[in-house]
Amino acid sequence: MRILPPGAATAAFAAIALTGQTAMAQTQWNLATAYQDENFHTQNIAMFAEDVAEMTDGALVITLHTGASLLKMPEIKRGIQTGQVQAGEILLSAYGAEDPFFEVDGIPFISQGYLTAWKVYELTLPFISDRLESQGLMPLFSVPWPGQGLYAQKPIMSTSDYDGVKFRAYNALTARLAELMGAIPTTVQSAEVPQAFATGVVSAMITSAATGNYTKAWDFTSHYYDVSAMNNKNMVIANREAFDALDPAVQDAVLAAAAKAEARGWIMSNHAQAETTGNLAANGMTVEAPSPELLAQLKAIGATMVEEWRAKAGEAGEAFLEAYSQLN
Secondary structure, three states: OOOOOHHHHHHHHHHOOOOOOOOOOOEEEEEEOOOOOOOHHHHHHHHHHHHHHHHOOOOEEEEEEOOOOOOOHHHHHHHHHOOOOOEEEEEHHHHOOOOHHHHHHHOOOOOOOHHHHHHHHHHHHHHHHHHHHHOOEEEEEEEEOOOEEEEEOOOOOOHHHHOOOEEEEOOHHHHHHHHHHOOEEEEOOHHHHHHHHHOOOOOEEEEEHHHHHHOOHHHOOOEEEOOOOOOOEEEEEEEHHHHHOOOHHHHHHHHHHHHHHHHHHHHHHHHHHHHHHHHHHHOOOEEEOOOHHHHHHHHHHHHHHHHHHHHHHHHHHHHHHHHHHOOO
C-alpha cells in the first residue's frame, strides 16, 4: 500500500520534483461521481484534480464527470474495476454485502462526530484497503458526510411515528434502520430524492443537512431532527493497474494530492454541517434536537445493529469492536 495520511503530505511534496524536469507524456484519467457540482465532496475532488495537474506539471490530467453524467452511483465501483474509468467516488457503506468493514460507519452511533469518525476510519482502513486491493482497486482518500438527521413531514416524538411510513434508504443499513423503526424502506439515490417525495414514493428519510440542502428538503419536508446518528464516508478510489502504470514521480504526486484532499475534505465537511443545518431553518424548516424518547429508541436500534454486524464480521469484527470500545 502507498496510502499517505494527511500528516505525511509535506514529506511527499518535498519528494516530488517534477517541475523543471523533462516533460513526461501526458496521461488522461476520467473520474466519475454521482454528486452535483455544488456538493462539497465534488468541490474537494475538483481541487484534487487541479492539484494533480499542477503537481505533475500536466503529466496526469484528471477529468471529473459529475452528477452521474458518466456513470450512475451503483455503476461507479464496477466501472473502475473494469477500467471504464480510472477513478471514482463511492459511498463506502453501500458495499456492506461485499465486506462488513465497508459499512461500519453506517451503523447508527458508531461513527458519530468527526473525532470518533476519524478514529473509526483509522481502525477500519487496513481492512477496507485489503478488500479493495483484492478487487484490483486502491483507496486514494476518504471524506465523511456531516452527521445524519431525520427528516419528516410532521412532528416526530418517537419511532412509533414512523410506523408504516415510506422511508428513503440509500444502503442496506438505512433500510434496516427503517425496518427497526417500523417504517417501509425504499431505496432512492440522492439525485432522485425530490422526485421520490413529490410522487409519494417516500415521505421521510435520514440523511445529512448537506444533502437536505442539495435536494431542497424544505420543499417536501417540514421537520429536521439533528440526531447526528452517523458520519458515513465517501471514498475516492482508483484502478490499481492504471495507478501502477504511472511514472513513480506521478504516483507520488497523486498520493500527496490525495493526502491534501483528505485533510481539506474533513474540514470542509465540518464547515458544511454548521452552514447547511442553519440553512434548513432559514428556509422555514423546524430544526430541533430529538426528544429523549426518540433518541433512546434510536440508540437501542443502533445497539441491535451493532450486534447484527458483529455476527457477520467474524474475528476481525470482534477485534475492531474491542479496539472501538477503548476509544471512549
